[in-house]
Amino acid sequence: MGAVNARETSVVILGGGPGGYEAALVAAHLGAKVTVVDRDGLGGAAVLTDCVPSKALISTADFKSQFETAADLGVHLEDPEGDEVSESVAEVVAVNRRILALAAAQSRDIGQRLDADGVRVLRGLGRMLSPTLVRAELVDGGVEELTADVVLLATGATPRVMATAQPDGERILTWQQIYDLKELPGKLVVVGSGVTGAELAQAYLGLGSQVTLVSSRDRVLPGEDADAATVIEDVFRKRGMEVLNRSRMAAVERTDTGVLVRLEDGREVEGTHALLAVGSVPQTAGIGLEEVGVQLKPSGHISVDRVSRTAVRGIYAAGDCTGVLPLASVAAMQGRIAMAHALGDAVHPLNLRAVSANIFTDPEIATVGYSQKDVDEGLVDAEALMLPLATNPRAKMQGITDGFVKLFARRGIGTVVGGVIVAPRASELIYPVTLAVQHGLTVDQLAGTFTVYPSLSGSVAEAARQMHAPQ
Ligand SMILES: Cc1cc2nc3c(=O)[nH]c(=O)nc-3n(C[C@H](O)[C@H](O)[C@H](O)COP(=O)(O)OP(=O)(O)OC[C@H]3O[C@@H](n4cnc5c(N)ncnc54)[C@H](O)[C@@H]3O)c2cc1C
Numbered sequence: 001m002g003a004v005n006a007r008e009t010s011v012v013i014l015g016g017g018p019g020g021y022e023a024a025l026v027a028a029h030l031g032a033k034v035t036v037v038d039r040d041g042l043g044g045a046a047v048l049t050d051c052v053p054s055k056a057l058i059s060t061a062d063f064k065s066q067f068e069t070a071a072d073l074g075v076h077l078e079d080p081e082g083d084e085v086s087e088s089v090a091e092v093v094a095v096n097r098r099i100l101a102l103a104a105a106q107s108r109d110i111g112q113r114l115d116a117d118g119v120r121v122l123r124g125l126g127r128m129l130s131p132t133l134v135r136a137e138l139v140d141g142g143v144e145e146l147t148a149d150v151v152l153l154a155t156g157a158t159p160r161v162m163a164t165a166q167p168d169g170e171r172i173l174t175w176q177q178i179y180d181l182k183e184l185p186g187k188l189v190v191v192g193s194g195v196t197g198a199e200l201a202q203a204y205l206g207l208g209s210q211v212t213l214v215s216s217r218d219r220v221l222p223g224e225d226a227d228a229a230t231v232i233e234d235v236f237r238k239r240g241m242e243v244l245n246r247s248r249m250a251a252v253e254r255t256d257t258g259v260l261v262r263l264e265d266g267r268e269v270e271g272t273h274a275l276l277a278v279g280s281v282p283q284t285a286g287i288g289l290e291e292v293g294v295q296l297k298p299s300g301h302i303s304v305d306r307v308s309r310t311a312v313r314g315i316y317a318a319g320d321c322t323g324v325l326p327l328a329s330v331a332a333m334q335g336r337i338a339m340a341h342a343l344g345d346a347v348h349p350l351n352l353r354a355v356s357a358n359i360f361t362d363p364e365i366a367t368v369g370y371s372q373k374d375v376d377e378g379l380v381d382a383e384a385l386m387l388p389l390a391t392n393p394r395a396k397m398q399g400i401t402d403g404f405v406k407l408f409a410r411r412g413i414g415t416v417v418g419g420v421i422v423a424p425r426a427s428e429l430i431y432p433v434t435l436a437v438q439h440g441l442t443v444d445q446l447a448g449t450f451t452v453y454p455s456l457s458g459s460v461a462e463a464a465r466q467m468h469a470p471q
């Protein structure tokens with residue numbers, strides 16, 4: 001925007017999720033006058049219904065699973081009378097109460113930070129009246145019109161709902177409705193084996209439900225590294241999940257005892273509950289975007305460039321409403337970049353090649369940079385090396401049998417361009433690989449860096465060592 005005086009700039013942000021609130025903090029820090037209009041609660045779906053609650057549920061399921069595997073490490077549980085305790089039980093009401101309290105506390109923390117930084121927050125629906133005028137329809141019934149030099153659209157996405165599978169919040173559920181459950185589903189049918197479906201199917205399996213996963217593709221997690229997805233699918237089956245591949249849901253209906261999921265090939269799957277995880281749609285309709293010139297893709301996502309600009313000068317967009325990469329971390333980065341650009345601070349355009357992501361299954365799948373598919377399709381001239389974790393001494397001590405480290409490095413040069421780690425806490429282990437990708441380190445530099453003995457990160461260094469090309 002050329003020479004900008006941030007102190008005289010008024011910024012209006014639609015949406016208080018990671019895309020919106022992180023941007024608000026940056027804009028306030030740069031001195032702008034900032035108002036956030038948010039409909040559902042600060043933190044957005046990320047904090048209130050999606051990312052945070054699902055990860056908290058998974059933590060509970062992981063904890064419970066440790067009781068089940070304790071015997072492998074020679075530990076059994078006894079009650080005070082010395083009788084063996086064979087089962088742990090998840091009390092869903094208590095589990096959900098904790099999760100909702102945790103999410104609410106995080107939302108409150110965000111509110112306090114925004115408040116401390118002088119950001120004004122209005123609870124209500126924002127609508128564009130012109131490129132520089134936003135109408136806020138407040139939950140208390142009031143209306144406010146806000147003039148803006150800069151607008152950031154960060155309205156997120158919402159679960160996709162099919163006409164033939166209508167959620168009722170009791171037995172047929174979206175992932176946003178599961179925290180109101182008063183009892184653990186006896187038999188849960190999860191429809192959709194993307195990241196949301198896979199994570200929640202395993203969480204409920206861990207909590208004690210019988211689970212059937214309806215997967216429309218050849219394998220679960222179709223968008224992920226095939227070796228990693230195969231490990232996860234094997235683990236799912238080993239632990240007793242029924243996985244139905246090449247099975248597309250046609251409809252879900254209520255029965256006297258629960259639900260009936262009809263598949264397109266005529267098969268039927270019965271359950272007590274169905275969880276629909278068939279994707280999301282952006283929340284971009286009916287709020288005046290196209291009327292003011294913002295371009296939407298056929299999917300409804302807002303078109304943006306690498307500094308989060310839309311087609312309209314002064315209007316930016318960040319997060320799931322752009323469909324660039326639906327992650328909280330990416331939403332936040334897009335929001336920060338937008339404000340830096342709009343308010344004349346130093347800008348580093350979004351670099352998707354350095355985004356690390358994690359699937360919170362057990363074991364977890366963490367990825368960064370170029371993928372195996374990119375390598376196979378010749379998008380980058382790189383070689384791959386995969387090292388199973390089973391031979392790692394720390395893995396043996398911890399009873400870890402499934403998992404691997406895979407690195408991709410430029411052929412001949414050895415620069416690390418990507419990696420996949422399948423392991424417990426892979427989300428923590430991927431960081432050295434992300435550092436290597438971000439800063440162009442070579443496999444020799446990774447291999448030449450000390451790791452603790454014994455440690456799982458030793459396998460990252462060992463994989464790099466095995467990729468050394470003698471000069
Ligand atoms: C089950 C699940 C688990 C996930 N887990 C992870 C994870 O572990 N890690 C990760 O990085 N990502 C995760 N994600 C993705 C992550 O939740 C999203 O990428 C993130 O929420 C995007 O943030 P956002 O700011 O774009 O939108 P949101 O978080 O959806 O926030 C948008 C906000 O905008 C408000 N809003 C909408 N329209 C308007 C309007 N017109 N006016 C005012 N306010 C409006 C909404 O009320 C909401 O508060 C997960 C997603 C799902 C579904």
Ligand SMILES: NC(=O)c1ccc[n+]([C@@H]2O[C@H](COP(=O)([O-])OP(=O)(O)OC[C@H]3O[C@@H](n4cnc5c(N)ncnc54)[C@H](O)[C@@H]3O)[C@@H](O)[C@H]2O)c1
Nearest residue numbers: 192193194195196197216248249277278279326358359360
């Ligand atoms: N840990 C994380 O970071 C995390 C967790 C959850 C979601 N997310 C983000 O959200 C994005 C979306 O993930 P998602 O899993 O919600 O959606 P998705 O669109 O990736 O997956 C939905 C799946 O449902 C399947 N499907 C659609 N219709 C179906 C039908 N009728 N019957 C059976 N299957 C059907 C699709 O083939 C697809 O595999 C992810 O790419 C990720 O970026 C991240």
